[in-house]
Amino acid sequence: MNEFELIQAYFSTLASKGAGRGVELGIGDDCAILNPPANSQLVVSTDTLIAGVHFPESTSAFDIGFKSLAVNLSDLAAMGAYPLWFTLCITLPDRDTQWIEGFCNGMAKLVQQTGIQLVGGDTTKGPLSISVHVTGDVPIGKALTRHGASVGDDVYVSGVIGHGAAGLNMALSGFDAPDDKRFDRCFLDALQRFNQPQPRLGLGLALRGIATSCIDISDGLLADLEHVLCASKAGASLKLELVPLSDAVMKSDLFGDKSEREKRLLACNAGDDYELCFTVPESKRESVEALAVEQSVILTRIGKVVEGASIVEEGGCVELVSLGYQHF
Amino acid sequence: MNEFELIQAYFSTLASKGAGRGVELGIGDDCAILNPPANSQLVVSTDTLIAGVHFPESTSAFDIGFKSLAVNLSDLAAMGAYPLWFTLCITLPDRDTQWIEGFCNGMAKLVQQTGIQLVGGDTTKGPLSISVHVTGDVPIGKALTRHGASVGDDVYVSGVIGHGAAGLNMALSGFDAPDDKRFDRCFLDALQRFNQPQPRLGLGLALRGIATSCIDISDGLLADLEHVLCASKAGASLKLELVPLSDAVMKSDLFGDKSEREKRLLACNAGDDYELCFTVPESKRESVEALAVEQSVILTRIGKVVEGASIVEEGGCVELVSLGYQHF
Numbered sequence: 001m002n003e004f005e006l007i008q009a010y011f012s013t014l015a016s017k018g019a020g021r022g023v024e025l026g027i028g029d030d031c032a033i034l035n036p037p038a039n040s041q042l043v044v045s046t047d048t049l050i051a052g053v054h055f056p057e058s059t060s061a062f063d064i065g066f067k068s069l070a071v072n073l074s075d076l077a078a079m080g081a082y083p084l085w086f087t088l089c090i091t092l093p094d095r096d097t098q099w100i101e102g103f104c105n106g107m108a109k110l111v112q113q114t115g116i117q118l119v120g121g122d123t124t125k126g127p128l129s130i131s132v133h134v135t136g137d138v139p140i141g142k143a144l145t146r147h148g149a150s151v152g153d154d155v156y157v158s159g160v161i162g163h164g165a166a167g168l169n170m171a172l173s174g175f176d177a178p179d180d181k182r183f184d185r186c187f188l189d190a191l192q193r194f195n196q197p198q199p200r201l202g203l204g205l206a207l208r209g210i211a212t213s214c215i216d217i218s219d220g221l222l223a224d225l226e227h228v229l230c231a232s233k234a235g236a237s238l239k240l241e242l243v244p245l246s247d248a249v250m251k252s253d254l255f256g257d258k259s260e261r262e263k264r265l266l267a268c269n270a271g272d273d274y275e276l277c278f279t280v281p282e283s284k285r286e287s288v289e290a291l292a293v294e295q296s297v298i299l300t301r302i303g304k305v306v307e308g309a310s311i312v313e314e315g316g317c318v319e320l321v322s323l324g325y326q327h328f
Numbered sequence: 329m330n331e332f333e334l335i336q337a338y339f340s341t342l343a344s345k346g347a348g349r350g351v352e353l354g355i356g357d358d359c360a361i362l363n364p365p366a367n368s369q370l371v372v373s374t375d376t377l378i379a380g381v382h383f384p385e386s387t388s389a390f391d392i393g394f395k396s397l398a399v400n401l402s403d404l405a406a407m408g409a410y411p412l413w414f415t416l417c418i419t420l421p422d423r424d425t426q427w428i429e430g431f432c433n434g435m436a437k438l439v440q441q442t443g444i445q446l447v448g449g450d451t452t453k454g455p456l457s458i459s460v461h462v463t464g465d466v467p468i469g470k471a472l473t474r475h476g477a478s479v480g481d482d483v484y485v486s487g488v489i490g491h492g493a494a495g496l497n498m499a500l501s502g503f504d505a506p507d508d509k510r511f512d513r514c515f516l517d518a519l520q521r522f523n524q525p526q527p528r529l530g531l532g533l534a535l536r537g538i539a540t541s542c543i544d545i546s547d548g549l550l551a552d553l554e555h556v557l558c559a560s561k562a563g564a565s566l567k568l569e570l571v572p573l574s575d576a577v578m579k580s581d582l583f584g585d586k587s588e589r590e591k592r593l594l595a596c597n598a599g600d601d602y603e604l605c606f607t608v609p610e611s612k613r614e615s616v617e618a619l620a621v622e623q624s625v626i627l628t629r630i631g632k633v634v635e636g637a638s639i640v641e642e643g644g645c646v647e648l649v650s651l652g653y654q655h656f
Contacts, residue, residue, distance in 0.1 A: 024369060025473060028559070030406040030544060031371035031464070033471050036364035041352060043359035044447065046461060048417040050454040078358040089376040089417070089459040119372065122459070126378040131417040131450070131459040133374060136359070143361050145353065216358060231356070 006095070006123060010104045011088065014111055014118035021084060023117055032119035034085060040137040042084075045075035048131040055195075056171045061099045063195035064130065065106025070197045071218065072134040073114060074274040077204035078216040080144040081136030083116035089131040091124045106196075114201060144207060144214035144278070149232035153212055153279040153305040156288060158200055158297050161221050162246035162263075164272025167194020169254040190248035197274035203295050207278055210287050214278040221268045222311060222320055225277050232279075235308025238320065240264055242302045268320070279305055334423070334451060338432045339416065342439055342446035349412060351445055360447035362413060368465040370412075373403035376459040383523075384499045389427045391523035392458065393434030398525045399546065400462040401442060402602040405532035406544040408472040409464030411444035417459040419452045434524075442529060472535060472542035472606070477560035481540055481607040481633040484616060486528055486625050489549050490574035490591075492600025495522020497582040518576035525602035531623050535606055538615050542606040549596045550639060550648055553605055560607075563636025566648065568592055570630045596648070607633055 007027065015026045025033040036042060049068050051057055059067075069086065076083050088107075092100070111117070116134065167190045175191060200216070207214060213232055215224045221243065229236055240261070249267045250260070258266065280288055285301075292299040303314060311320040335355065343354045353361040364370055377396050379385055387395075397414065404411050416435075420428070439445070444462065495518040503519060528544070535542060541560055543552045549571065557564055568589070577595045578588070586594065608616055613629075620627040631642060639648040 025471075029474050030403040031373040031409065031471075033407070033466075033473075034370045034372065035468075036368075036370055040364075042362045042364055042370075044362060044413075044415065044463075045359040046415045046417055046448055046450055046459075048419060048450045048452045048459070050419060050452050053453060075358040079361070081359065085372075087372065087374045087461060089374055091376060091378060091457060120374055122374055122376045124376045124378050124381060126381065126457065127455045129419060129454065129457055131374075131376070133415060133461040135372075138361075140363075143353075143359075145361075146357050 006100065010100050011118065011121060013104060014107055016117050021115070023085065023119060026117070026119050027121065034119065037137050039140055041140050041143060042135055042137055043076060043079045043081040043143055044133065044135050045072055046131060046133040047072050047075070048129060051128040058171065059195065061102030062106035065103035066109055066196045068130040068132050069107050069110045070199050071274065072132045073110065073116065073199035073201060074197065074216040074218065076134055076136040077200045078144065078214050078276060079136065079138065080142065080204045080208040080214065081138045082205065083114050083134060083136045083201065085119045086116055086132055086134045087119060088121035090121070091126040091129040093126070093128055138208070142208045144204065144211055146213055146215055146228045146231035149213040149228055149234055149279040149305045151234055151305050151307055153281055154285065154301050155225065155236055155238065155277070155279055155303040155305060156299050156301055157221060157243065157275055157277050158203055158299055159275040160244045160246045160298065161273055161275065162249035162267030162270065163190045163193040165267050165270030166190035166246050166248035166252055168272065169252065170194070173254060184251060186247035186251060190246055194272060197272065199274060200276045203276055203297055206291050206295055210284050210291065211278040211280050214276055217273040217275045217277055218271050220271045221273070221277060223269070225311060228277065228279070229309065229311070235306045236303055236311045237306045237314045238303035238311055239314045240320070242300060243268060244298060244300045334428065338428050339446065339449060341432060342435055344445050349443070351413065351447060354445070354447050355449065362447065365465050367468055369468050369471060371404060371407045371409040371464050371466060371471055372461065373400055374459060374461040375400050375403070376457060379456040386499065387523065389430030390434035393431035394437055394524045396458040396460050397435050397438045398527050399602065400460045401438065401444065401527035401529060402525065402544040402546065404462055404464040405528045406472065406542050406604060407464065407466065408470065408532045408536040408542065409466045410533065411442050411462060411464045411529065413447045414444050414460055414462045415447060416449035418449065419454040419457040421454065421456055466536070470536045472532065472539055474541055474543055474556045474559035477541040477556055477562055477607040477633045479562055479633050479635055481609055482613065482629050483553065483564055483566065483605070483607055483631040483633060484627050484629055485549065485571065485603055485605050486531055486627055487603040488572045488574045488626065489545070489601055489603065490577035490595030490598065491518045491521040493595050493598030494518035494574050494576035494580055496600065497580065498522070501582060512579060514575035514579060518574055522600060525600065527602060528604045531604055531625055534619050534623055538612050538619065539606040539608050542604055545601040545603045545605055546599050548599045549601070549605060551597070553639060556605065556607070557637065557639070563634045564631055564639045565634045565642045566631035566639055567642045568648070570628060571596060572626060572628045
């Protein structure tokens with residue numbers, strides 16, 4: 001099976017059979033031809049995942065496929081964008097068709113959930129690496145960005161923080177549910193969310209016109225909030241004890257004999273949560289509450305945007321230093 | 329220097345200082361925000377380059393930067409598209425700032441030539457790998473594709489064929505111009521074009537409304553023409569002796585003691601030329617001649633589209649079998 005047959009047999013299943021939204025010509029030519037939606041702006045993002053860096057070497061092909069697309073969709077969610085199209089560059093060490101099938105199945109699960117369509121890509125031989133490029137659309141001027149937070153805005157976070165940190169530890173320690181003697185439902189949840197993070201696309205769309213800034217939590221809550229503050233030229237005051245923590249972080253002894261506060265700081269500095277952190281004017285608190293119900297998602301107010309350039313703890317003068325992941 | 333500082337110091341130089349064409353928000357947020365040009369379709373393509381596969385390990389950082397963007401721009405040229413935006417995923421083994429500077433300078437040379445703008449990307453640590461995603465635009469319905477060739481159309485090729493094959497052999501054999509005892513100007517040309525292929529963007533734009541199909545020659549003239557024929561459900565009859573060959577292929581003894589015909593077949597089966605192969609109705613021969621003068625490019629008629637599904641040699645019944653590069 002050569003490159004063309006590989007694409008035909010597996011990857012083309014990720015392109016919808018009928019023409020997808022705005023797809024004039026999909027995979028199979030030098031380029032795809034796409035019709036941008038009227039009265040819209042396009043938002044684009046790209047992320048690479050490397051074995052042993054972005055996922056443990058032991059990760060299943062299905063989960064790698066799912067996660068590669070999920071982390072990119074999470075960037076669209078953070079902009080309040082609707083997913084349209086993606087391309088996939090995959091470098092494979094060999095032609096393991098069983099692996100490729102698993103990978104495509106994982107990706108297909110999210111394709112079905114979100115309606116995004118594969119429109120192009122490249123398959124090459126080498127150490128396992130996956131680069132996905134996603135395109136979404138927003139009505140003109142409605143995209144959420146990092147630079148709109150104002151002093152006085154509330155700071156919110158969706159879901160719970162620490163699934164990424166707990167899931168990574170579970171995976172690296174060889175947690176083998178449901179037979180593991182450490183088994184607890186919350187550990188399984190954390191591992192599941194680490195391997196198959198759910199991009200908050202519905203929430204992102206609903207936050208348009210409500211949030212003044214938004215970011216997805218990939219580097220860690222504190223590091224990502226810092227990106228927002230840096231772009232918005234402001235600081236933030238957080239109540240650390242309000243940050244909603246993953247049960248798996250609190251219950252697990254994988255992090256050693258740490259206090260609750262230490263675990264909380266650890267979770268706030270770990271990445272891979274793919275929740276949204278966003279700012280909203282105080283006057284729109286009720287809208288946020290309504291939205292939490294409508295979207296069936298926990299939205300927690302954890303602090304305020306203040307003058308300054310750093311994140312401090314409310315009531316104290318402790319500066320919370322982010323320790324986001326550094327590649328180099 | 330961390331990932332953010334790296335991006336700031338080097339890669340942001342590839343984004344224009346003022347807002348580029350349609351760029352509402354460039355690098356620095358979760359996504360870029362882009363305004364698609366009115367009355368246009370978008371064309372997108374993506375290609376990955378791996379050290380030792382797509383370029384010899386000895387290739388300079390400058391040439392790797394140039395080539396990574398050039399091969400993607402060549403796909404836009406094949407569609408008759410105007411380059412708008414690109415994203416860059418680069419995986420680097422270490423933080424060698426001198427290498428990164430050279431890479432960015434190579435890429436910047438093409439950015440300046442073409443006006444394309446970097447709008448996003450990702451830097452990760454691992455074995456050297458570069459994935460570029462390009463977006464261009466064409467007036468609605470005007471894109472060149474692979475599927476429009478009709479029986480009776482002439483088959484053309486731009487420039488000369490074999491620079492890629494000769495250049496690769498030069499590079500692998502350690503050709504060290506101008507001090508190499510084998511020195512000949514044409515060898516230097518071949519090496520230069522192998523390392524810094526010039527995407528035929530002007531030609532692609534000019535072929536809109538003239539060519540019925542078009543492809544860029546990355547896999548080899550025969551293999552790429554086969555893609556066109558397969559998509560157009562036709563065959564082709566070629567005069568092999570008309571294929572314009574690189575002097576470097578004819579003069580070089582790097583290919584051993586081969587006949588002219590053998591060298592010709594070799595060049596037609598080698599990739600990395602990044603010329604355009606296209607089909608045109610006989611009625612438009614004069615337009616093609618005018619275009620060759622206007623674009624200062626050699627355009628050679630090498631055969632015709634015929635009934636069938638394969639490439640045969642005119643006057644004979646020899647089937648020309650393509651041996652395009654296979655990754656697996």
